[in-house]
Amino acid sequence: MKPIGSSDKMQLIRSDIRGRVYEKSLEMIKQGIHITRLNTGNPATFGFGMPDSVRNALLNNADKAVAYCDPRGMDDARQAIIAYHESRGIQGLTEDDVYIGNGISELASMICTCILSAGDEMLIPLPYYSLWTNAVYLAMAKPVFYHCDEKNGWVPDVEDMEKKLTPKTKAVLLINPNNPTGQVYPPAAVQKVVDFARKHELLIISDEIYDRLIFDNAPFESTAKLAPDLPVITTNGLSKSHIICGFRCGWAVISGPRDLTAELNRNMFKLAAMRLCGNALTQLVIPAAMNDPESTIEMISPGGRLYEQRKAAIEELDKLQAEGLIEYNAPMAAFYLFPKVSDRIKVKDDIQLAFDLLESKHILIVNGTGFGWPDPDHFRMILLPEPDELRKSIRDIGDFLRDYSQE
Ligand SMILES: Cc1ncc(COP(=O)(O)O)c(C=O)c1O
Incomplete structure (x- = not known):
């Protein structure tokens, strides 16, 4: 052989x-x-x-996590996630719009599998975080890199996005706050990306895993808040804000007009159900963690x-x-x-x-x-x-x- x-x-x-x-x-x-x-x-x-709030939630509730749960995640956890994103200004979410997974790392592949066919393209910020690039490749699609402007706080260069756009472009990814640059995009820069996505009818994916780790009150707006009329997938999680990278606890939230997102939602459900559910133990800590912003703020x-x-x-x-x-x-x-x-x-x-x-x-x-x-x-x-x-x-x-x- x-x-x-x-x-x-x-x-x-x-x-x-x-x-x-x-x-x-x-x-x-x-x-x-x-x-x-x-x-x-x-x-x-x-x-x-990890914060005591998280440890206690895990230890006191472990018995609740022995069964497979809803493929999208436990009800309490999804409600806590909705409350958090509503506080960030995302409107009209229901429990059906939230998918909890084994970190954003698992969800990135699910998302790319749902939205990209072979040969489709997704706009990805350069420098890139390799998770998203690899997830696009695994979906047999093509990552197309747009420049972030180093001389201007590494903000996304929308003119470059325009140049990179083709009829195969399906989505644009933002990572804000950003890894690897450590920058937070001013809301006006995010607005420009939203306007670009609106003009070209693109789905926006906004990876906001660092949104609770912003220094000196630098202005930040969740992309979906600025784009209530567009389909947006916002990803976030507890790996960094609550120091539980190993728990594998992240989520994706689908927002925007329901007639535009219904099929996406059905497909995400199919993939979520294919792996039965995310790790239920980690979901136990989500409500406690979302009620404990202090440990992160400290x-x-x-x-x-x-x-x-x-x-x-x-x-x-x-x-x-x-x-x-x-x-x-x-x-x-x-x-x-x-x-x-x-x-x-x-x-x-x-x-x-x-x-x-x-x-x-x-x-x-x-x-x-x-x-x-x-x-x-x-x-x-x-x-x-x-x-x-x-x-x-x-x-x-x-x-x-x-x-x-x-x-
Ligand atoms: C921008 C970004 N997205 C996603 C992830 C992965 O997060 P998770 O631990 O939820 O898989 C990381 C981890 O470093 C990251 O930097």
């Missing part, structure tokens, strides 16, 4: 977040080397703990870990920027950063840059090309270590870049 080969689709699937450099870091860890992992947004691995307020880490990072990064080693947009939400390495460092291969940084400073970052960035001059790092460790890592990155060249 021949070895099992790849399907055509698998040739396209890419995840540099857990790619070759990551594998090398695992080898180094096995050899006993301490690696500062600035590669994945997994807060619990940096000592963040993290992003002065004295809270995310706030202080971001502050420390900005202080150090500003120095690297003043020295001309990097250029960056200060993050406004979540814990990601997508800096540009100065042109004078002349990076030709950003995977090599990540390897070299790993070997010389034991710091793991992700190469920018792993987010589809066309030039090898960006990288993504996360801001999850405690302030002192983060400061040291950023200084070490500065020391490394100061002497580095690929010429």
